[in-house]
Amino acid sequence: MRQVLSGSKFWLGAAVVVLAGGALCLPSVIPAGEATEAVAATPPAATPVAVAKVEAREIVSWSEFSGRLEAVDRVEVRSRVAGQIQTVHFREGALVREGAPLFTIDPAPFQAEVERAKADVAAAEARVTLARSDVERGQKMTALATISQRDLDQRQSALRGAEASRQAAEAALRTAELNLGYTEVRAPIAGRVGKIEITPGNLVAAGPGAPVLTRLVSVDPIYASFDADERAVLAAVDTLPGEGDLPSRIDAIPVEMTTTTAGQAVRGKLQYIDPSVDPGTGSVRVRAAFANPGGRLMPGQFARLRMGQAKPEQAVLVSERAVGVDQDKKFVLVVGADDKAAYREVKLGSSTDGLKVVLSGLQPGERIVVNGLQKIRPGALVAPEPAAMDGSALNQKQASAE
Template identity: 60%
Template sequence: MKAVSRTRLLTSLGTASVILSGVALWALLGSTATRSSDTGPMPSATPATVAAIDRRDVSLWEEFSGRLEAIERVDLRPRIPGAIESIHFREGSLVRKGDLLFTIDPAPYLAEVEKAEAQVRAAEANLAFARSELERGLRMTANQTIAQRDLDTRLNNVREAEANVSAANAVAKAARLNLSYTEVRAPISGRVGKIEVTAGNLVDGGSGAPVLTTIVSTNPIYVSFDADERAVQRALETLPTGGDRRDHLARIPVEMRSGPDAEVVRGKLQLIDHTVNSASGTVRVRAVLDNGDDRLMPGQFARVRLGRAKTTPAVVVPERAIGVDQDKKYVLVVDPTHKAIYREIKLGAAVDGGRIVTSGLNPGERIVVDGLQKVRPGALIAPQPEAPEKSAALHTRGSSASTAN
């Protein structure tokens, strides 16, 4: 009996030993697994191009639609009536001030000149006779052989003859002037238009006469546009203070394109109208452009950029660094631990491949500029330097920012 009890006791002790050994092994394995998990590999950093943001000077521009206008335009009319004898220009050609364009038959006016000059000679002959009579009378006065009344008459005859000479000269001058009007010359330099009256036709003279052709000046040329009154005010505020700011309008730059692929033509502000259109809230503005190569034509459509007299300091980021989150714009700021931080920003005007940031970003902060689609907020960043040419393009001083209207 005692032997059986001893056997059972040994069996129970063996079983308990096995169970305890299993528990110890499980605990050891669990502890090892935990330590293995705690000391596992860190998550890998995402490569991304990073750049530091700074504040730089930019030229702010606002864009408007406008039309080109000739500075001078002349409807050429004859000053005297007559028959068009000849035409001396080609339609659409460039002419200079003083170039002969039309000739009106000069024969009748040449005859008038000859007649007037003959009257001058007759008046001069009468004056010479009156003067000789006066001299004779003066000699007779010394001998007291002429009455004072006769002497006064001879003096009056001289004065009347002098007046007749002056009148005859005036008639001759008018006749010669009318003769000169038979040569219709260009009053301005520019491009001549269509011939409205051909050779052989009779025309009247004066303001009611028919238009022979039209001339418009081409260089320089105006561009006129309606600008938002607030944009005009912002531009005027950059001019020197004191006195009338409008005396310094030429300091405000203007750029113009006649099409999306056309070259930029630069000019200067010349006029800001004195009245705001109450219906549209716009002001009529005019600038002067150089047109030395004669590419621009009056009436042509133009996209005009109105600048400011001074540059403005601004924070600018590349377009490719800006993310879109529904109706929000954001950038990923890289903190000192190389972690990407989501930052909402407010944007201003476009500027040379970038955008002005009006709020949400400070100079000196680093942002992800390339690889934005690969980086999530909170991710670890492996910063890569920005390509020199991209950095130089964005950091050029005096860059221009444009806002369309």
């Protein structure tokens, strides 16, 4: 019993000590209500983000399309005289100037024809000379009443017949000389020559049904044809200055093209707008002309084209970094006067100078987050860091931050 009592006294004493200690500690504990008020009084930390002011500036609105390059001129080279191909003067795929020799047809038969025609001309001239002498003698004899007027008329008729025969002989000579010249098959246009279809030693016929010797396409300038949206074409045409015939004014509409061989955009001129709209697609066939002095651009090549407007217009621009994607919607975070981020849906148009055109949703003077969009949520407090609304500058800033 002593051990039990003794143990009871021990635990009783320990309980007293614990209670006493708890009593001593109670004054240092903060009430629950006061703790909640202290936490609520602490302001949330502001997230530093790059913020830019939205501005409106004059731009040329662009619409983008896909198209194909086309040669301005395309020629199927055929022989204009029949004969045997003697020589080929070009390498396949080479650039040739207008008038450069491509093929030589054996000229010997045609040279002989020229010589024969020259002989015919000489004989005709001799007959004319004789007939003219007969007329002159007849005129003198008629004056002396030695011959009748009928004889003089016959001599004059013979002279006219001889002169006509001479003209026919001269025409035959010119034809023979032309045919001799046609034995040199020359490039009708400047451009790039294609494959040799008929090799030396083969006989070729003449005329439109003759076989193709080779093909030639022009390279400078070169066309780019594309199907443009009807609204884009009408919007571009509406910005044309002045009045008058449309084909004479459309070259004021700017057109740019990029291809796999030309990394930088190439500026060209609008050359043709089809007068009708495709009812199936609602598009209009458009063609632009581009300089191609080195022949790097080739017909059939794929190209991306941008068609602008003839005069600039006011537009709101934002950096692509400032635009977020919410399913099928585009949005930006607008920073209000209280430095809180607010969700704002926007509709975007084309790109220009690395920035996106805002069709609706933003007004000039508003501030938006242009960098660090993923770090904040709508309603969050931000610490605005002024930045330019310039894609390249932001890219450099981002690179240095990383």
